[in-house]
Amino acid sequence: MSQIPPTTDHMTDTDTATAHTWIVLGASSSIARAFAQQVASEGHALILAGRDTPDLDIAAADLRIRHGATVAVVPFDALALEDIPAFVERCTVLAPGGLSLFVAFATMPAQSELDQSAAALDRMIRANVTGVAAVLNAFAPVLETQGHGHVVAIGSVAGDRGRLKNYSYGATKAALHTYLQGLRARLCRHGVTVLTVKPGFTDTAMSFGNPGMFLVASPQALATAILHAVARGTLVLYYPRFWQLIMLIIRHIPERIFQRLNI
């Protein structure tokens, strides 16, 4: 079986950023791609971080061609905790004009798989919780020194309450939300905002074909909403907005009743 060869024409390894730089973690994901396009169209520099560097090289080339953006690609694996300090160092060097972070990596295995495989469960927790917290912890001192900037992390409405359909995944997002609340408190004392994004159903590779979805938002619409939220200083964004009301209701259903619901 042949592999599609990586492309090497017209790609540079690094482009030094002088403007404010958005570091996009999990940059191959659907939401991150949409966010990167919009941020680039607004003139920001970018660092695309992820595991699939051939794919990220292509994404970088595309952003340069479409938007004339300054884009660097840096390998990043959320599960390789020992590499995080070097990663932070590299990003800091590449973003002399200041940095913001967009965290969009996660895995969402089926609840049934998580029920049966402790290894799958462990991996998901390490990716969705440990990886995010570890990398944000490593960047926190940089942000504190910087005195400005933003952290955006993709949570989920699934984290607002444990539901029969996806409670293990929901648990990781709940953990993430709580972590972000603390990080928010820590960083707001240094002029840095932390935005927790809680999307409802979004049309991504992860959710494609999943049954039971309704009013699915496009990654582009979500990315636009995120950018507006960042500009306004919003701290928690439900998208689409009606999810805020839905989750408000869901959070208040008495547990004795909720345990019997099939959602």
Place this chain on the structure above:
Amino acid sequence: MNIAALDRQAWGRLSVSRSDCLRPERLSDLVPIMVDAPTSGLLAVGAARSYGDVGLNTGGQALLMERLNRFHSFDEKTGIVVCEPGVTFHDLCSSFLSRGWMAPASPGTGFVTLGGAIANDVHGKNHDSDGSIGQHVVWVELLLPDGDYRRVSRTQDADLFHATIGGLGLTGIICRTALRLLPIPGTQVLVQEERIGNLPDFIAALRAARDTHRFSVGWIDALATGPALGRGVLERANPVDTKAELPALRSRWRMPARTPGWLLNRHSIAAFNALYLRRVPLTGRDRERSLPDFLYPLDAIDGWNRMYGARGFYQFQCVIPDAAADAGLPDLLRLISLRQSASFLAVLKTLGGDGEGVLSFPQRGFTLALDLPNRRDTADLIQELHAITLDHGGRVYLAKDALLTPAHFRQMYPRWEQFAALRERIDPNRRLTSDLAKRLELP
């Protein structure tokens, strides 16, 4: 990779086609998809802007390529852009037009993907000057049915290259392509519009425009009869070196999801056509417009195809060779207006010569395209139009077609046997298939 059983429709909305859909987001997603292709067959599809069944694979797998839409490189000296097949003509416009480069051939809507454009060897309003898209493709990287990944071009695997141009998606999955854009001095064109009173005048005017104008297109009132047969508006355009800020693509209008079919009838359409003619003063008019505005007039109306209601509509498009046009075009238009089959404006263009693909549509001559709402007798009318087309040595455009018979197809596309032989060689197990291929009994 997630699979979703989805209902898809072509632009004509004649039928609903259920396929198991996959939507890759990275090139590396593609190899396992090909290897795991089911016996029910696989078809890579783009933006579903073709009218008939060329982009449908009912009961099989449909590979939605829309998210494989990135630019890989652009050479400022040669104008060659390397990109993924999901890139659209709107993408090409917004990224390159203000830098002085245009797509060499553009279909009537900017939403078409490059993969779909190559698979149908699309042509535009500048065919006499610039040919069809296939002539500007430098190479294509194909994922073949046997899992092999190959770059094909005029010098490498030329037979496979020429089968892929206009190859209807049946030769392999287009993963990357290199397309040569053409230099253009500005973002605007100067459009000269005039009213034409009848068909012979139209034919003469379009013939003359071949030598004077880069772009030309005629809009014909398909309901006009008698001495007014073929009356309409002729638009001829040349690039000018004005550079204007291109407005962001945003639909100005949105067709409601449920539009009653009776809205479009002989009377309402006749009224629309009459008004459309009158927008150009008797003495004619010159207007400077942006190139995308000129090339893609209907893109401002989101979902305009819903106007035809739930029954959908057919698109008939044929080419009649130059020598036969003076007889063939009146024959076609007379029959259409006789049946009062309620079509909006018909489009008439000239084509300059043959395409490079084995199954390419273009021939030197005149191409007529029109919508025909799906009524009880429409299919019969279209078969009659096919017969007239064949009588005059022309052929039907497969990107629009939903009704061509296998017999007519073989007469119109004599190189079908060459295509079939190649398909047998590279896809003996028919991993790639489409509803059109089955309907035309393409072996």
